[in-house]
Amino acid sequence: MIRVTGLTKDYGSRRAIHDLTFNARKGEILGFLGPNGAGKTTTMRILTGFMPPTSGTVEIGGYDVIDHSLEVRRIVGYLPETVPLYPDMTVREYLEYMASLRHLKNIEKRVTETLEQVGMADRANGYISNLSKGMRQRVGLAQALIHQPEVLILDEPTIGLDPAQVVNIRKLIKEIGQNKTVILSTHILPEAQQICDRVMIINKGHIVAEDTPEQLQARLTGSQRVLLTVRGESQDVVPLIKQLPGILQVVEKEDGTLEYESLPGQDIRPLVARKIIEAGFDLLQLQPINMSLEEIFLQLTRDETEPSAAMPEVGYSMEEN
Amino acid sequence: MRNIFSIARKEFKSLFISPVAYAVSLAIFLIMGILFYANVLGAAYQQIAPSIQVVIGPLATILLFTTPAITMRTLADEQKSGTLEILLTAPVRDWEVVIGKWLGTLAFVALVLLITWVYPIILNQIVDPGIDQGSLVSGYLGLFLMVASFLAIGVSVSSLFSNQIAAFFATLGILLALWMIGYPAQIMGSMGGEVLRYIDLSEHFYPTFYRGILELKDVVYYLSVTSLALLLGSISVETRRWR
Incomplete structure (x- = not known):
């Protein structure tokens, strides 16, 4: 479903991501894990067609993200890191606007469905400016789900949610991930462990590890x-x-x-x-x-130059032995 | 086309929610009211019939100063709040975003212009045998075309900033410069002067539309300025992706 080859992005002289190559299948939840500034958001922005890569190719659903940008954007749902909301609109107005940009039929019905999916049906007519951070996050997610996309790209989807909501949203993502392709970034490791079929650990623009959470551990x-x-x-x-x-x-x-x-x-x-x-x-x-x-x-x-600073627990070290 | 209308409708509606639009309307109607009263009174003292120009003239100047306030938030705000990211990853072309924004603001200003029709109606009542209908139509057509170009420039400039105030002053600066660029022509004369006068935004309004004269070249001029500004705005949004 998603095929990324040799993806590189430079911001001026700084190289944000180096030669990333990875795939994601249909029905798979792929997690990007990495510290701040690792290149997760940059990678997602390239995947969604927000910005072009310096080199390398991205193919989503058989379409090249640059040559067939509009086709790619049609099948992708995207929740950016900063939740893109218009505070002066009501939740329903906002989702109807997003749905109209995607030429959906039965907009009203679809908006209602999506609101129920993210558990925001009771706030449909409230203004976005009055919503809490967690609610905004859910409206942002609703916006990404509105057109039932084949590919869902979520940048830190559970940030700012309270524990009960986190459980719900994770469940929702897992459900969606059964027959769609989901890429999500997170810095919450148990989250990656819980919902991802595969985890890619990214650091300084490189993929440092890629496997199932269990395999990585083993x-x-x-x-x-x-x-x-x-x-x-x-x-x-x-x-x-x-x-x-x-x-x-x-x-x-x-x-x-x-x-x-x-x-x-x-x-x-x-x-x-x-x-x-x-x-x-x-x-x-x-x-x-x-x-x-x-x-x-x-x-x-861990940075090579600061040994043992980030070592796990008492006296444990693989190198020592 | 559908995308343009969706974006335009959203822009139009959000102008009614934003306090800026109300402040701008207030300014327009307040100043217009005072000037209209003063002009009609002045004409009465001089024992002459006030013409439609007492409405069209001040309106042109007020719009010059207020349109930047209407367009300043269009794209700058989307950038600041991060909503541009979702707009540019939705299946919408960059130029559709720019044209949609422009159309939304144009609809708003058209509505304001429509409301100012009360002045010609009043004028028509108090002047015998009524005002020159030709001047009225050509004056308003000129205003509409000119405002369309102001707004196109404003939306385009707004795409360069993520700060509304910066977008406002940059737009105002560009509009004023284009409004007065014909002045040096009076000194220069000859070829260079002709070019400057042709670029001047006001040179295509006061000598013709304002006086009730319709000329194709002026219509073409404002349409060209509008198209060019919208084109540059689209390019600006597109290059934003590369930054």
């Missing part, structure tokens, strides 16, 4: 970490575990729990458990720790 975690709690003096347990095969490191944490790290591919938890019980300790907890996408993200986007 690939980058490398070793397995397990949290261990015993009753009593936990430091006595440390030498006990250290001598086991496959153990890379054992760290005692401040709260008295232990964390060990073992070679990937083999689960030595049964062995550890047996050893501890044989030694007469009471084993309370033995729980694997997944490296969160947050840690992966920090690790991938």
